[in-house]
Amino acid sequence: MFSGVSITELSKQDVEDLALGATVLGTGGGGDPYIGKLMALQALERGRKIELVPPEDVEDDAFVVAVAGMGAPVVMIEKLPSGKEAAESLKSLEKYFGRKADYIICIEAGGMNSTIPLATAAELGRPVIDGDGMGRAFPELQMVTFHLYGVSATPMSMADEKGNSVILDTIDNFWAERVARAITVKFGGVAWISIYPMSGKQFKQAAVRNSLTKEIMIGRELRDAKKSGRNPLDALLDATKGFLLFKGKIVDVVRRATGGFARGEATIEGLDEFRGSKLVVKFQNENLIAIKDGEVLASVPDLITIVEKDSAKPITTERLKYGLRVAVLGIPCDPKWRTGEALKVVGPKYFGYDVEYTPVEIAARRSG
């Protein structure tokens, strides 16, 4: 297609590893990657390719579009996608622009939205760039590094599984979020979107780079630990450069699907060295804040990931339930998220928590 572009073809194992790593970086949200992974694997089995391109090889004038699912993950599990929805949304945006996307990108490095774009890319024969707009998962459309660099979310397209589609062109990215969220609710809780159309130059400036290879690496380390008998939690902490915030048993989960989001909180009673303490993790699709005995241990934009205590297998918010033995990790976010401007968009205050953001490496060390 283009000259000078170095392409890596993803293997089935890469896709498996990526999906596992994406669940870790998804911090409980983005939807379960399982369905998107299956769709991507099926595409590979049908002889399609998933081509990964490093950001630095992308041409300045390339046309780059993010593909994603939007809505409450808990609904996605019940409303199985056919696999065509995301491709339909991209096609309708391409029709609107009168130009085909040269590259597909992931809006987030989390759950379903890390694997769906791979399936769409394989289906339509477009390469994927190794980078995303978050380096994790976030619940709202403007919560991407693209937004910090002035890239418009719109024109964007939305499609449902019935054949309804919408093109949005809003005055800013907050309006895109507001209107798209209302449409997602009307679509039955899930929409398939193509968003943040941009040039290759914009992507290179604004994206979190190499997040797909990072996902693959995390998944691979977890898999290797299983084989080699290394403690999986240690392997995961190493691979993510994360901090162990807590170990315990889930004793309560409260959740409600409102306004197109899955909101709620999990309460965890301490085990091992954390016995006698309680940790509360609050989420809005993704885990937002971890509070140990009244003290904030970690908050957005840093990553809070809940995993099974022994296997270190990540657990998405919709799978949290009473009795699970879990470990809670805090992982430093991409530096792009730590400016004052960025914290206005994704800091704890935006989500309604009246606390100052403290980088997890500082709070966790202070607590430990």
Added chain:
Amino acid sequence: MFSGVSITELSKQDVEDLALGATVLGTGGGGDPYIGKLMALQALERGRKIELVPPEDVEDDAFVVAVAGMGAPVVMIEKLPSGKEAAESLKSLEKYFGRKADYIICIEAGGMNSTIPLATAAELGRPVIDGDGMGRAFPELQMVTFHLYGVSATPMSMADEKGNSVILDTIDNFWAERVARAITVKFGGVAWISIYPMSGKQFKQAAVRNSLTKEIMIGRELRDAKKSGRNPLDALLDATKGFLLFKGKIVDVVRRATGGFARGEATIEGLDEFRGSKLVVKFQNENLIAIKDGEVLASVPDLITIVEKDSAKPITTERLKYGLRVAVLGIPCDPKWRTGEALKVVGPKYFGYDVEYTPVEIAARRSG
């Protein structure tokens, strides 16, 4: 533009008369025509033309688009439009189609949506066809005779006063209503739409014909009565071929703006020959049903219009208030609305009233 098309240019007086007649046929809804009328008159003063074309002169292959405001009239009064919104929505739909509309049409013969398209037509220099999709006003997008003839509401466009815009392409007209209504709420209660793109051939088959000249005629009769000293109510009953259902004083008005609609009801205590009786008129933007002492006197799709008792000046639902002396008219709807299929779309049961539709001329005679 086209040969063989006979064009009538509307005068300022025509616009005044049309706006008055449109309020009568608006059955309380469609928004106050005042703002749209002002915009149309201003366009005429700037030297623009409003060209009216009879349906029979429209070419089969012409591209016809309806322009309208959508939402709660009570919000429209507070959020004055700049006059550009409707034109913006049409331009974005034309861009989507890659084709300019040859004719603009009114979706309904009621209130603001009878005058806004005239202003848009004058602004953009497009002729208007003498016909509409209702012959009255109705609250939902699929409640048009176009729908009965299989015309799709989408692709349709929506715009707000801030510069946000949306293109919808839905699987049916009910989905168009559902999604567009949610967007209207997010837009702050009012949206400007371009909808039911169709061919001239489709329009001629599916429209209620000559409704604009009918509006002008009704307005003119009311004006003439004022000058000649004839009883305005008698003049209005003659001009509309309507029936006097009730005279009385409004003693209660309950209203709430929910889900993008202005819903409510007015209770009227009888005066003159109706003394001792009570009439309740329920509305959802438009007046839907008139119940006298527990008996249904008139219901959708027939027209229920409330006017000032002495002047016969029509009163929109948002201007109903305690103490007003009013007369209530029932006017037979266009015959297209009286089939079994049509009644499923706009009959009393669709609006949640468990009564069989009885044509107003039968119910009113039975009661009187």
